[in-house]
Amino acid sequence: MSFISINYLIFFPAVVLLYYVLPKRVRMYWLLIASYYFYMSWNAKYALLLFASTAVTYLCGLGIEAVRSSKQRDDKRILAGKRFILILSLVLNLGLLFYFKYIGFAAESLSEFFSKMGIALNIPRTDILLPVGISFYIFQAVGYTIDVYRGDVPAEKNPFRYALFVSFFPQLVAGPIERSKNLLAQLREERDFDAENARAGLLTMSYGIFMKMVAADSIAAVIDPVFASPASYSGMMILFAAMLFSFRIYLDFNGYTLIAIGSAKVLGIRLTTNFDTPYMGLSVGDFWRRWHISLTSWFRDYLYIPLGGNRKGKVRKYINTIIVFMLSGLWHGAAWHFVAWGLLNGLILIAEDLLKPLKRRIDLKLKIRTDDPFYKWIRRFVTFFIVTITWIFFRAGSLPQAASLIGMIFKDFRPAWFINFEFGKLFTDPQAMLGVLVPLLIVIIFDIFKARGKEFTDLVFNRQIVLRWIIYICIALSIIYWGFYGKGYEQTQFIYFQF
Numbered sequence: 001m002s003f004i005s006i007n008y009l010i011f012f013p014a015v016v017l018l019y020y021v022l023p024k025r026v027r028m029y030w031l032l033i034a035s036y037y038f039y040m041s042w043n044a045k046y047a048l049l050l051f052a053s054t055a056v057t058y059l060c061g062l063g064i065e066a067v068r069s070s071k072q073r074d075d076k077r078i079l080a081g082k083r084f085i086l087i088l089s090l091v092l093n094l095g096l097l098f099y100f101k102y103i104g105f106a107a108e109s110l111s112e113f114f115s116k117m118g119i120a121l122n123i124p125r126t127d128i129l130l131p132v133g134i135s136f137y138i139f140q141a142v143g144y145t146i147d148v149y150r151g152d153v154p155a156e157k158n159p160f161r162y163a164l165f166v167s168f169f170p171q172l173v174a175g176p177i178e179r180s181k182n183l184l185a186q187l188r189e190e191r192d193f194d195a196e197n198a199r200a201g202l203l204t205m206s207y208g209i210f211m212k213m214v215a216a217d218s219i220a221a222v223i224d225p226v227f228a229s230p231a232s233y234s235g236m237m238i239l240f241a242a243m244l245f246s247f248r249i250y251l252d253f254n255g256y257t258l259i260a261i262g263s264a265k266v267l268g269i270r271l272t273t274n275f276d277t278p279y280m281g282l283s284v285g286d287f288w289r290r291w292h293i294s295l296t297s298w299f300r301d302y303l304y305i306p307l308g309g310n311r312k313g314k315v316r317k318y319i320n321t322i323i324v325f326m327l328s329g330l331w332h333g334a335a336w337h338f339v340a341w342g343l344l345n346g347l348i349l350i351a352e353d354l355l356k357p358l359k360r361r362i363d364l365k366l367k368i369r370t371d372d373p374f375y376k377w378i379r380r381f382v383t384f385f386i387v388t389i390t391w392i393f394f395r396a397g398s399l400p401q402a403a404s405l406i407g408m409i410f411k412d413f414r415p416a417w418f419i420n421f422e423f424g425k426l427f428t429d430p431q432a433m434l435g436v437l438v439p440l441l442i443v444i445i446f447d448i449f450k451a452r453g454k455e456f457t458d459l460v461f462n463r464q465i466v467l468r469w470i471i472y473i474c475i476a477l478s479i480i481y482w483g484f485y486g487k488g489y490e491q492t493q494f495i496y497f498q499f
Contacts, residue, residue, distance in 0.1 A: 001041040002494070003259040004213055011038065015169075016266055020193045028187065031164055031267070038169035039133070046131040049100070053093055054166045057141040058159055060089035061148040065155035082149055089145040097138050100128055105334035132497055133173035135331055139298055141166050144180045146302055153180045161187050170263040174256050174496040176274040176294035183269070191268035200457050201265030206475050207456055208258030212494070214482040215439035216251035219244050220492050222426060222436055227395060230405055235412025238405055239388075240423045245395050246388045247440055250278065252495045253292070279387075280451040282379045284348045287387055295331070299324050318353075322346045332394070333498070337402050341393035348386065435482055 001007045015034045019027055040047045067081040098106075144165070147153045156162040165184045171177075226233050226241035233241070257274040264271045272294050281287035288296055304324045310317040322343065329342020363370055389406065396402035417423070427433040446456050460471050 001038055003256060003263075004209060007041070012263060012266075019267060024190045027190075028161060028164055031169075032160055032167065035164060035167040035169040035172060039167060039172055042132045043129070046134075049096060049131055049134065050137060050167055051163075053096060053138055053141050054163050056092045057089055057145045057166070058156070058162045060085050060145050061155035061162075062157070064145070064148050068151070086145060086149045090142060093138050093142050097134060100131055100134060102330075102334045104128065109336075130498070136175050136177055137166055137172060139295075140177050143177070143298060143302060144184070147180050153184070156180075156184060168264070168269075170260040170267075170269075171271055174253070174260075174494060175292075176257060176260070176272040177298055178272060178294070182272060186269050194268060197268055198266045200461075201262040201267075203457050203460060203472075204262030204265060205259050206262075206472075206479075208255045208260075208262060209479055210439070210475055211251045211255030211258065211443060213255075214478050215436075215443055216248050216255060217492050218436045218439060218482060219248040219251070222432070223248065226426070230401075230408065235408040235410070236414055236417040236422070237426060239409045239413075240418075240426060242388050242392050242395070242405075242409070243384075244436070246279070246384065246391050247443075249391065249394070249495055250275070251440075251443060252492075256494045256496065277447045277451045279384055280380060280447060281383055282376060283352055283383055284345065284386055285352055287383055288345070288349070295328070299328055303327070314353075318350045321349055325349070335398070337393050337396055337399045340399055340402065341390055344390050344393060348390070439478070439482070 001011060011034075015031070018030055022030055036047055036050075039050060063085040064082050067078055067085065070078070144153075144156075144162075148155050156165070162184070164187055165178075165180065168178075168183065168187075223241040223244050226238060227245075230238055254275045261271045261273075274292060274294050276290040276293065278287050278290040281290050304320055307320045307323065308316050309320060325342040325346030326339055327342070329338040329340070329345075332338045332341070362368070368375060389409075392405050393399075393402045396405060424433060427436070446459070449459060450456065460468060463471070
């Protein structure tokens with residue numbers, strides 16, 4: 001069930017209404033039933049996988065707690081017992097993820113490797129449908145087990161509350177990946193209906209739908225033909241399409257996230273912020289601190305720091321960075337171009353770190369004011385260009401195609417192309433151009449305000465009532481006009497549903 005479907009338009013109000021009408025003692029069970037129904041609307045049988053991951057991590061959490069509180073005085077045995085249960089949880093959950101997401105990729109890669117050595121491997125071809133959201137809920141469940149192992153949170157005794165923590169429908173399919181300290185703690189609280197939460201949540205949902213249906217899908221209709229047949233376009237046109245894709249993936253994923261955050265807020269639950277104006281970043285490292293925050297922080301806390309982080313010298317720090325980013329790329333997709341995308345970002349971060357002393361010396365020698373707004377905007381444009389090049393690996397269908405696209409761009413690199421407005425040829429007519437650029441400009445303006453500490457909801461709610469209602473009506477009409485009834489509008493699936 002997609003957030004932008006008629007089904008969700010019926011499902012969500014029904015869930016909210018019954019949630020606040022039902023007695024508080026049964027609300028948790030109602031949300032759990034609704035969450036499983038939401039997930040089963042895609043493929044009912046894959047709810048068994050969700051249940052399996054939930055059961056394993058729930059029991060492992062109890063097991064770790066039992067070992068910790070046992071009367072056994074041997075600290076080494078307690079640690080060994082806890083570690084065994086943690087490893088069991090990791091093996092079972094990540095094994096489940098590997099089977100459904102990576103076994104085909106692993107088999108194909110092995111076959112190609114041995115074929116180059118003249119050895120033919122007859123590995124049976126697997127055709128397994130990837131369960132929606134499996135990467136997200138398994139990471140969330142595994143994170144809980146690690147938190148219990150570390151003693152950061154106590155093991156959850158109530159199986160229904162824990163099951164709701166793993167399956168909470170607003171963030172189940174594409175995050176944010178929640179921590180037990182945040183979401184599980186909130187699920188223990190009883191809450192009454194709050195009109196301010198509902199108002200802010202509905203506005204946040206509306207803005208997320210605007211991002212997806214009006215902005216992201218409009219861009220998709222323009223750039224998808226370019227990536228489907230790049231040989232028919234110039235290198236600069238491919239670059240422009242890649243720049244638009246940079247915005248499209250942000251609008252698409254952040255649109256989903258805002259709908260999730262808004263849906264939870266109506267229910268009185270606060271989800272983690274997943275995006276913090278990433279294209280306002282002053283470097284690629286700054287971009288990654290602002291992009292998909294729940295995933296990058298997960299890798300930082302549960303992989304990068306345990307590997308040693310930056311505590312064991314620069315060489316070890318750089319190795320850890322490469323490991324984390326390559327695995328992050330693999331998390332996004334079972335293909336080598338995703339691994340290359342992660343590796344490239346890791347290498348860029350290492351380069352930025354190595355060049356920091358040189359940059360400081362240049363700034364001092366040229367007396368550059370690093371706090372100057374113009375200087376910051378130059379850095380943002382450079383960062384955006386670099387990130388756009390890396391997104392090509394993400395968007396391309398394969399590693400050779402990504403290399404081919406980048407080669408075409410640099411062979412035909414002409415900055416004057418933008419000044420001549422040749423990019424207008426990508427659009428069928430002026431109306432199509434406005435349909436892409438106007439919504440995009442609106443989001444950019446609101447992101448600039450957000451970077452200055454002014455949230456979209458605050459900007460709207462601080463207006464007078466007449467202006468507020470004009471904004472509400474404009475959002476609704478734009479979704480209807482450019483979205484549901486827009487000329488040639490074709491709804492696309494959220495990009496991160498495939499992960």
